[in-house]
Every structure is written in structure tokens, then in C-alpha cells.
Amino acid sequence: MGLLSNIFTWWNGPGYGTRLTTRRTGNEVGRDDQGNIYYRSGAGRTERRWVIYNGIPEASRIPPEWHLWMHKTTALPPSERPLTPRVWEKPWTPNATGTAAAHAPSGSLSAGGHRARATGDYRAWTPE
Numbered sequence: 324m325g326l327l328s329n330i331f332t333w334w335n336g337p338g339y340g341t342r343l344t345t346r347r348t349g350n351e352v353g354r355d356d357q358g359n360i361y362y363r364s365g366a367g368r369t370e371r372r373w374v375i376y377n378g379i380p381e382a383s384r385i386p387p388e389w390h391l392w393m394h395k396t397t398a399l400p401p402s403e404r405p406l407t408p409r410v411w412e413k414p415w416t417p418n419a420t421g422t423a424a425a426h427a428p429s430g431s432l433s434a435g436g437h438r439a440r441a442t443g444d445y446r447a448w449t450p451e
Contacts, residue, residue, distance in 0.1 A: 337375050345375065353402030355386050361393070361400060370395075383418030 337345070349362035358377030365371055372393050374385060388406035391397045397404075419425045427433040 336380070341373070341375070345373075349373075352392075352400045353389075355389055355401075357384060357386075359384065359389070361389060361402075363400075381417070386415045 348364040360375045388401040
């Protein structure tokens with residue numbers, strides 16, 4: 324099953340086409356704190372950039388500085404010119420959607436389904 328899943332699926336890691344392209348034309352430009360490896364090939368307008376994830380292939384696992392480079396917002400990767408964090412920035416965290424750490428506003432079913440009672444500024448509509 325491992326051979327077929329690597330040929331026909333992307334969620335089990337890089338497929339054989341990606342591995343072959345990485346081996347033949349990919350130049351490693353850096354790694355992030357999670358162990359994701361970033362590559363590029365070509366130059367100028369034909370440059371291609373991609374990432375080989377260390378673990379689950381989830382796009383929200385790419386930190387902001389590498390996201391800028393992947394989308395060609397910056398020319399140099401963070402391994403060559405690190406991004407200086409601003410004082411108001413929070414540390415990067417992965418997307419928590421679908422996990423126990425996801426945000427649940429008061430009144431939502433995952434937060435117990437109870438919300439504060441309406442105050443006197445609200446009247447329910449009733450047909451006359």
C-alpha cells in the first residue's frame with residue numbers, strides 16, 4: 324500500500340514526481356523551525372519554489388517569513404535575509420481549525436451552547 328499511496332496521493336508526503344524533480348533540479352534554500360525544507364529551481368521569471376513538509380502537508384504550517392518567499396513577495400529567502408519581527412507581532416502558531424485548540428465563541432455548541440441572556444435593548448419580533 325505504501326508504493327501506491329506515494330504514487331496517487333499527496334497527503335502521505337511528496338509523491339514520486341516531486342521527489343524526482345527535487346532530486347534533479349531542486350536547490351535547497353533553507354529550513355524552518357518545524358523541519359520543513361524549501362527548494363527552488365530555475366531563475367528569473369521561470370523560477371519555481373516549493374516546500375517538502377516535515378510531517379502533515381498543511382499550508383498553514385509555513386511560517387510568515389517563508390510564506391513571503393514562497394509567494395515571491397521577497398526575492399531572498401529568510402535563510403539569506405531573516406525577517407526582523409515587529410514589537411506588536413505575536414509568535415507564529417499553526418492553524419487550529421478542527422482541533423481542540425480552535426476558538427469557540429461564547430454561545431457556540433462547542434463552548435456549551437449557552438450564551439448570556441439578552442439585555443433590555445432587544446425585543447423579539449412577533450407577528451401582529
